[in-house]
Amino acid sequence: MAEKEKLSIVVFSGDLDRALTAFMLATTGASMGMEVSMFFTFWGLNIIKKNEGGIRGKGLMRKMLNLINRGGSKRLKLSKLNMFGLGTWMMKRLMKETNMPSIDEFITMVKNMGVQLIGCTTTCGVMGIPPEEDTFRSEVEILSGATYFLGEARKSKVTLFI
């Protein structure tokens, strides 16, 4: 049997627009029969942090950093035209009107389609995020570093850095 073609997506950004694009491509790839992996790193870690998460991290500075950068799929903003939340609010309304899933729904959806969600442990340190399983949503299967990602990317037909 032929092996499935692989699609690897690095989700570096935690912006709503880039996150949306990543999930649209992941669902499309999976529905085309590709084997899809999403690597969440740096600001992208915010997407897969638990929404209910309190202020975590050891030490005052980590606590501060996590306060100003709380993360969680519901707190993502647009990279442009955020305009104190107005642009983000408008896009979320248009997403609903055009029946586009929310980021929360996308996470469940890709999980059900067999997409692998990976949290990058290498960048947890500099983001002041504890690299532990209960920081992240249950849909995140693997916590791993850059070596794991490059290993996958080498075997991928398409690799995107978003």
Place this chain on the structure above:
Amino acid sequence: MAEKEKLSIVVFSGDLDRALTAFMLATTGASMGMEVSMFFTFWGLNIIKKNEGGIRGKGLMRKMLNLINRGGSKRLKLSKLNMFGLGTWMMKRLMKETNMPSIDEFITMVKNMGVQLIGCTTTCGVMGIPPEEDTFRSEVEILSGATYFLGEARKSKVTLFI
């Protein structure tokens, strides 16, 4: 006869600097004999919107979104150091001085070199842009979605997300 190697470029950003980079790579690829496709999505749709375009979209919210995000190749700004237009103005002057084509000229140029310009219909909805041919410049040949893009990317030697 050997098939041409493919280069696929996703133009997600509508920033002047990223747009320039995308067009430089597209012209370079085409002049090296590659078969080049450019996929304009999200803010990148602004690059291929008609400059003369009025405020489009059904409903007040879409009209507002199109007003604050008018788009058109002549309205692109730098991602950094825009400084209320000063940085963008300086870069445009340096582009002229160094005989770099403008974005408008680049669109004509890539078209003449056989580069395929594709507008992403999947993101038109959330951007409040009518996914119709007359929203976009005549150089845009194809309006299509993420499936079309991944289909091309799978066959590509190089795929870049800009």
Place this chain on the structure above:
Amino acid sequence: MAEKEKLSIVVFSGDLDRALTAFMLATTGASMGMEVSMFFTFWGLNIIKKNEGGIRGKGLMRKMLNLINRGGSKRLKLSKLNMFGLGTWMMKRLMKETNMPSIDEFITMVKNMGVQLIGCTTTCGVMGIPPEEDTFRSEVEILSGATYFLGEARKSKVTLFI
């Protein structure tokens, strides 16, 4: 003997967070036995500009542009949450605490691991940067354009645009 697999990284961004990611991936790739090239273009040129560099460039406008965009590995800022330097300062502290190398140390490190550092001459013009060897750090081996990059990317197993 089998040829080494190639990894090509375009460093378009001059943000501290994206620069860090690029260097982490470059060191990881090299340690996995890949042949790694880093292409610094646009704002990424700031990363490889000499730190001590004065205000360069011919003509007043180039001098101004270089003043507001001085560059040098020590002047990089976060793409998000810079907060007048506070966010950047916090991340630099966390980098130290987690024993992450600084950008300066990363440049030396990748160089020692055989990573090729290339400065893009095509974008020097629009950035107002003199495309000369002594603008850049000694670790930068090659000054070249988009053709060189695409030539490498065609032969690469993985190409990332950061």
